Amino acid sequence: MPSSTTWxxxxxxxxxxVGFWSINIPHLLYLSLxxxxxxxxxxxxxxxxxSMGVAILRALFRYLAVIRYQQPRQMVPGKAQDRFVLIAPPDATLFRGVLGAPAAATKPEPVGAVWYPAVPIPAPPPPGNNGATAGDPPPPPPRRRVIIYAxxxxxxxxxxPDENAQNIAALATDHFDDAARVLCMQYRLASRAHPFPAAVQDLFTAYQYVLGLGVAPRDVVLMGDSAGANLVLAVLRYLAVEGLRQPGGAVVFSPWVEVTAEAVQKYSRSVASRYDMLDVPLLEWGVDAYRPQGRTLTQEEEGYISPLHHPFPLKETRLYVDAGSLDGVYESISVFAKQMMDVAGNRVRFHTTENMPHDYFLTYPLLGTKEEACAALRDARDFLSA
Structure with missing residues (x-):
């Protein structure tokens, strides 16, 4: 397929x-009837x-895959104004192993992100001692979870990113944590210039930034869906392998856990490929762009890119995995969750949301699946708080 530049x-x-939509608009009208x-x-x-939301997304994803369109990252405040942050990468010594190997095709770069409803920085104390004696430490700020969303x-x-942050925060404050703050980070989209581990580096950078604000690791929840959920799993693996501070919880919806050409071909022959929003050209593009080209990947790299059959210890983090029962990749998600549960010491819950397609969580405003998304969040909250 031609690159986006060529198109x-x-x-x-x-x-x-013109040709694509002249065919697909009548088809969507037929499906509407x-x-x-x-x-x-x-x-x-x-x-x-x-039904119609999935059909529209499926058509849109096929169109984007053919023309290879990628939405530019937001690197300036824009409409988010003071809720936007441009995050510089942390100390280079924190990027090691697969994130810093000489063979890595990418280096850490600044990451754009949007907070909602506001940056969780405690306000300075008012002037005067307010009844406190000299030398007394200021009272600690109230605890509130920070959700880093991919x-x-x-x-x-x-x-x-601003719309995503608002949508996720609208659910989180009502059904996950009424004091939560959401940071919707923007990782580098995969391309020949930015294959793995670029996006993992970016999520790791966002996590280190939140810790640098003084947020305790136990109050951080890494959350993502589909490919974003894959990145969450990769960062969790990296933190555990490198012995770095780990978040208190992680919530992944419809995680893409088998990122291989063989898995895409298997999906293309499945019944789900005829109804779910996962379109084969999009998956092929994702696999081709994300997996580094021109060399044989190590087993360690495969574990980060395609975590199915590569379980790992979580140590300090509780992991909540959700998938819709009609998700086209439900089987691989359920197998991965079972493999993670079997690792000694891991605290993992696998939750099935009945009759839902792939990624019903992120796209709930279009699909009308808010009730199901809220129920999953409440279940995740109870598990992470147990």
Whole structure:
């Protein structure tokens, strides 16, 4: 397939766009009529909004995969204003092993991120001693969880970070922690210039930044969906392997745990590939862009990129894994969760949300799956707080 640069510099992108949507808009209209009749819906268990939301996303993902469009990262405040932060990488000595090996194709770079509803920095005490005696330490700030969120998109597509932060915070404050702050970080989208471990470096940078604000590791929750969930698992593995401070919890929705060309081919032959939002061209693009090219990967690297069959000890972190029962990659997620549970000392919960497709969490506003997303968050909260 041509690169995004090629498409943008030639008239073929416009021609393809016209042709693609001239075919797919009538198809979506047909699906709209079909899905309005419950007995003949594509997936009988789904309502109209869920059916059409998945169909729209599926078409959009195929279009983006063919033209290879990647949303530019936000590196300036924009509409987020003072909620935007540009995070410098931490000390270079923290990047070691697979994140700092000489063979790594990428080096750490600044990371753009958006807070919601505000940066969790305690306000300075008011003037005067307020009844305190000289030398008394100031009272500790109230505890509140910080959620660092990495959105999905097969490693190659981007989302509006401000909108994501608002959507996730809207759920988290009502159903996870009413004092939570959400940091929606923007990792480098995968390309030949930024394959693994670029995105893992970026999430690790965001985590170190939050710790640098004085937030205790036990109050940090790493959260992600699909490819973003894969990055969460990679950072957890890195922290455990390198003996670094680990977060109190991690919540992953629909994690992409088998990032290989063989797995994509297997999915292409499955029944789910005909109804779920995971479109084969998007997955092929993600695998090709994220996996480093031109050399044989080590088993250690494979564990970070494709964690299925590569379980690891969590030590200090509780891990909550959720997947929809109609997720096209449900089987691989359930196997991975079982493998993680079997590691001595790990505290892992696997939760199945019935009749949900892939990544119903991030896309809940379009799919109408807020109730299911909230229920999963409440279950995750109870598990992480036990």
């Amino acid at each position: 943008s510099s030639q008239p073929f992108r416009t021609l393809y766009t 079909r899905n309005s009749i419950a007995p003949i819906r594509t997936v009988p268990q789904w309502g109209y909004q869920l 959105a999905g998109g097969a490693f190659v597509t981007g989302w509006d």
